[in-house]
Amino acid sequence: MHTLKNQKTNERLYWYSRGLMHSSQDDPDARVFCPSTMIQTPAMETGRHEGSALEYYHEGLERGREGRHEDALTSFAFALAINPALAAAWAGQGFALGKLGRFEEEIECCNQALRIDPACTDAWNYKCFALGKLGRFEEKVACCDQALTYDPENASAWNNKGVALGMLGRYEAEIRCCDRALDLRRRYLSAWVNKGYALGKLKRYEEEISCYNRALKIYPFYFSALINRGIAYINQKKYPDALETLDCALAINPLHPQALYRKGLALSMLGRHGEAIPCLHRALSSDASIADAWVVLSNSCFALGRLEESARAFDQAYYIDVHDVREGIVKGLSLLKAKKLDDALRSFSDVLGILRR
16 A cells, blocks of 8 residues: 555656646746645655755665666656756656656656756766667767767767667767767776677677677676677687677576577587577577577577477567568658658668578
8 A cells, every 4th residue: 555655656746747847848937836726746745844956866866776766756856846947857857767668758858958958968868868769860869969069078978879870880980989988988888898899790800809808807797798799709600709708698697588599509500409409498488589599499400300399490480570571661661751761771771681581
């Protein structure tokens, strides 16, 4: 009962802050007035003593660091009830919403923060992140460019821009952006990994692995650097090295489906099909949508004479591919109609990659 009451309070606080947002859009200079007959202020409603907006803002940050994003939303709503013009609290609320998978609402909150303070670095960074999660990469590039007009030394914006360019297939440009981010912050783990990924797409595998090694020298347990290095070794046909690296990744996250799939692939390429099959089964029990894992499983079963299992695995891969091709074409056509040509090209390229497989 207590939990239900807290959930209702959190929702009412969130919608209260949404009311503040839309009221201030109509008249940015107006103070928001909510008659007590319609809604009580958050402080009155919960019986909490009114502290300063900054205190609630910092409380929200702390709750976010602890992974308590619903509670963080409540704290930011308290802050905004006291001071609706606190841009950082709008950005914080956006970040919490993003952590909860509510990316459209994250963008709304960031836009509100930027209406108040166009130079709010966090709001730009969070908005860029949300646009990326929604697959709106052309908009993400434009958002990063706007952020960089206010702060040319915003390393996160350079890194985010690089990721978006890479998702649009512009890997040389991604590398330049990552280099700029690393000029500003040499120990920027994400930028090292993103630069490596772009180099891999250009088949510059030795340079790619060097980037992952730089990241792992800074933090030896950085999961994405480990799994990407394993993939790079597979691309170089260095399967024993790939297995060693992927085992390190799986020591951190034993159930990660992509790491299990890649390990299964490496084992299959070494002819160790009996070991590959259970590894691939574990990957697919976590994520049955990995079509490539079904293909490798089919091949390994076929190599061991398990023909019925091989045929069933191939059927699963084919079913997934047909669905993904149809979905990719529909998405690409929709993006073309919206005149988002780079995003449309990426979608059609993904379809082509499936058909080539």
